[in-house]
Amino acid sequence: MRYLRWDETLFRNYEVFDEDYLPEEYLHRETQLNRLVSNLKPALRGARPVNCLCLGPPGTGKTTAVKLIFKDLSEFEGVIPVYVNCQIMNSKQQVFAKIFRAVYGYEPPSYGVPFTKLYYSVMKGIGERVLVVALDDLNFLLSEEVANEVLYALLKAHEEVEGVKVGIVGIATDVKLAARLDERVSSVFHPDEIHFPLYGFEEIRDILASRARFGFYPGVLSDEALDKIAELCYEYGDLRFGIYLMKLAGLEAEREASRRIELRHVEAVYEGSRRVFLKKSVQALSDHERVLLGLIYSSDELTTGELYRRFKEMTAVGYTKFYEMLSKLESIRLIDTRFEQRGGRTRAIIKRYEPALVLDALEEF
Ligand SMILES: Nc1ncnc2c1ncn2[C@@H]1O[C@H](COP(=O)(O)OP(=O)(O)O)[C@@H](O)[C@H]1O
Ligand SMILES: [Mg+2]
Structure with missing residues (x-):
């Protein structure tokens, strides 16, 4: 072989760094796992589980927690766990087709x-078993009002x-999701809300170190490189970013034929990774949210009031909706807000990135 020397890889297993990889070790989420387990446990005895809603910013382990528990559930004959990704299955028909399959x-x-x-076929087919449906990224359905219909059904x-x-496990980034549901849904849907806060620096470092143990050969990742990745990941707020950085730094080290991943490899891939990640975050926004983000990043520092005035001129969005969109941009850490000294509810909007980087990511849409 001339180009590829498979014997010289630093990676023990590349898949460990994939987006949908289920980690061997799921750390620092005992509270959330226990809550999920106790809510779903009645299903094992043929009873209806307690509905829950997992809420928190992206990259805080919501999907992973639910998938790990669903994997366990699938070993019980009397339970039918169905995981639905609402970003992909975004109609009532598609969601129920997925449940039908399970x-x-x-x-x-199909036609x-x-x-x-x-x-009715789905419901009749369940028989004595218990159906547990996870609706991941529910907010993707909600923007189209489909979520209410699916939940109601x-x-x-x-x-x-x-x-x-039937038991339902909803997953969303929007912490106010429950309040935004239809009256007819919210009058019967009282989920146990399980919150997934952002990880602290030490937690991020632990989780990334664990990933590295399964993904790289021993001793490959230097402490300096790990610290740097953890620091950048903490700043970014999304664990996925750290995992991606680790993979790219590994590939960069390999490219250099280095036996270890050093600080310089992390530094070499950082800018590019940030750009890729920002694009992904922007891609996951709605059209209106993108307009709002663009407005923020193309203006000087604004207060929420000024921002709303300008935004209203461009779209017909009302204040409540505007406010929700702003909280969302803050919760996925595209912006920060800070209360003004002058008091009152007015806040200043703070950019978390160089404007050019964000405007560039927005350009494609
Ligand atoms: N507590 C944790 N322990 C180990 N890995 C984690 C943990 N939390 C998140 N991850 C990893 O971080 C990435 C993002 O997690 P994910 O569950 O997809 O987050 P969310 O669904 O909240 O956006 C995944 O690769 C996942 O394996
Ligand atoms: Mg998720």
């Missing part, structure tokens, strides 16, 4: 099945088909 073990007829028919299942037992 219930029957084969595909539903011309009316929703009602699909729905699941919540009223036991009224439609006698004895059916």
